[in-house]
Amino acid sequence: MKNFGASYTAVVSDIHLTDQESPRPGNPLWKKFKNREFFIDESFSNFLVYLQNLTRDPIELVMNGDVFDFDSVMALPDRPLFPVSWLEARRGLNPEENKSHYKIRTIFETHRVWANAMKRFVANGHRVVFIIGNHDIELHWPKVQNEIKEQLGDTDQASAITFAEWFYISNGDTLIEHGNQYDPYSLCMNPISPFIKKHQHLTLRIPFGNLAGKYLVNGMGLMNPHSENSYIKGSVKEYLVFFYEYTLKAQPLILWTWFWGSFVTLWVTVTEGLRPSVSDPLMIGQRIKVIAEKANASEGEVIALRELHAHSACFNPVQLLKELWLDRVLLFILVVFVSLQVFLFFNVFTALSAWFFVTPFVVLFPAFIFYARSIRSGVHECQETAFEKIPIAAKITDVNRVIHGHTHVSKHCHLDGVEYLNTGTWSPAFYDVECTKPFGKKCFAWIHPQSTTSARIAELFEWKGYSELVPDELKFHQWMGEQSSYVNQNTELT
Numbered sequence: 001m002k003n004f005g006a007s008y009t010a011v012v013s014d015i016h017l018t019d020q021e022s023p024r025p026g027n028p029l030w031k032k033f034k035n036r037e038f039f040i041d042e043s044f045s046n047f048l049v050y051l052q053n054l055t056r057d058p059i060e061l062v063m064n065g066d067v068f069d070f071d072s073v074m075a076l077p078d079r080p081l082f083p084v085s086w087l088e089a090r091r092g093l094n095p096e097e098n099k100s101h102y103k104i105r106t107i108f109e110t111h112r113v114w115a116n117a118m119k120r121f122v123a124n125g126h127r128v129v130f131i132i133g134n135h136d137i138e139l140h141w142p143k144v145q146n147e148i149k150e151q152l153g154d155t156d157q158a159s160a161i162t163f164a165e166w167f168y169i170s171n172g173d174t175l176i177e178h179g180n181q182y183d184p185y186s187l188c189m190n191p192i193s194p195f196i197k198k199h200q201h202l203t204l205r206i207p208f209g210n211l212a213g214k215y216l217v218n219g220m221g222l223m224n225p226h227s228e229n230s231y232i233k234g235s236v237k238e239y240l241v242f243f244y245e246y247t248l249k250a251q252p253l254i255l256w257t258w259f260w261g262s263f264v265t266l267w268v269t270v271t272e273g274l275r276p277s278v279s280d281p282l283m284i285g286q287r288i289k290v291i292a293e294k295a296n297a298s299e300g301e302v303i304a305l306r307e308l309h310a311h312s313a314c315f316n317p318v319q320l321l322k323e324l325w326l327d328r329v330l331l332f333i334l335v336v337f338v339s340l341q342v343f344l345f346f347n348v349f350t351a352l353s354a355w356f357f358v359t360p361f362v363v364l365f366p367a368f369i370f371y372a373r374s375i376r377s378g379v380h381e382c383q384e385t386a387f388e389k390i391p392i393a394a395k396i397t398d399v400n401r402v403i404h405g406h407t408h409v410s411k412h413c414h415l416d417g418v419e420y421l422n423t424g425t426w427s428p429a430f431y432d433v434e435c436t437k438p439f440g441k442k443c444f445a446w447i448h449p450q451s452t453t454s455a456r457i458a459e460l461f462e463w464k465g466y467s468e469l470v471p472d473e474l475k476f477h478q479w480m481g482e483q484s485s486y487v488n489q490n491t492e493l494t
Contacts, residue, residue: 009456011447013063016135065177071213115152173400216258310385403422412460
C-alpha cells in the first residue's frame, strides 16, 4: 500500500560528499576542490534549520542521489582487514561491501558537521529518503545503509531513514528520480539485481562514467570531476594552453596517465558489463515488492519504470573508444604503421631517404584529422532522451510532477503538461583549476500545500546562505517548443 503522508517535502541532490584532500607542498592546486574550505557542511546545517522554521509539521527530506561520492574516495586504511590491490591503492577501493563500508565511515568522519546536522534533523521528528544515484551506487550494500542509519541516529529502525533504489513517489503527486537511469553512461544496469561476482567476491557493477572518473580523473588532480569544463576544452589550443600553464609542472606525464587509465576504464566496463547479475530467480518477485514499498509505488510501476531505462553503453565498446579518445590514438598508430610499411616496401627496390617516410604520412594525415573532427560525444544527447521519457514516467506513476538531479543544472519548466524540476548541485564544482569560478547553483525543491486547495505546489530555490534564500532565476520556464536547443545550451552531464 502506498504511503501518501507527506505534506512538506524538500528535495536536494548531487552534494557529492567524499574524503578530504590535504594541500600538497609545491602543488597547491592538486585536487583543490577537495580542500575543507569548500565543504558545504555549515551551509547545509543552516539550510536544515531554515527548513524546520518553515513549518511545525514533519518534513520529508529527499536526498535525490549522488549525496555521497564513493568513486572519489582515495583514503586507505592504515591496517586494512581486506586485500588492497596495486590499482586500488592508486585509484580508490573497489565497490565490495567491506570496502564500501570503510568509505562511508571515512565520509562521515570527514563531514562530521553535516552528519550532526542531519542527526538533529532526524531527532526532531523529520524523515530522510536516500535515492541511490550513480556516484553512490554503493548504497545498495546493507552494511552501508546500516552505518548511515547508525550515524544519523535511526537506531530503533523506526523508518526515519529509508533508501530507494532509483525512484521515489512523494505524496502521490511527485515522482523523484536521480535521472541517471536514462543515461547509458551512468545508469545502474540492473537496479533490481545490482550485484555481480568477480574473482569469487560479490561486488557492484559500476557504470562507465563513474569508472572513467575513478581510473582517469582520480589520477588527474587538476581536473574537477564535478564540472566537465575543467577537463573538456573547446579546441586544441585551449588544451595546449592548459597543459603549459598548469599541467606541465604538476603532471608532465599526464598523457601516459590518461592512456593506461582509459584502457583500464574500457576493460573494466566491458568485462563487468558482460557478467550476469547475481540474483535468486525465486526471490525476484519479493525483491520487486520491497522496491515498490520503499518507493511508495506498485509492483507494476516498478516494472514499467524499469523498462524506460537506457541501454547500457558497455554493450557498445566502439562508442566507448570514441568517448575515451582511444579510437583516435589507435587510428593515429595505424597511420604511422601504414606509412612505415609503404616506406619499407619501396625501400626494397631502391634506397630511399628516411624523409620518404613522411610522404605517405602527409597523405594519410588529413583523413585522420577529418575523422577526428567528425566525432561527436553522445553524452549530451542523453539529456534530450531523458526529457522524452519524463511525460511517460509521469503517466506510469500517475503524477503531475517529476524531479531529477544528475545534470548539475537547475531547471523548472513544463514538458507536455508535466511540471519538471532539477535541483542542480551542491558539489564543489568550478570552471577553473584555481576554484575561483563556481559552476552550478545550490538549489532545492520545496513542495508544500497551497493555502486555498489541498493540492501541493513546488518551488525551486537557490540556497545562498541562512539569510540569503532567493528564488532560482530559472524558476519556471514554460517550454513552448524548441526543447532540444534549450537542452543543448543549458545541460552539463557529470
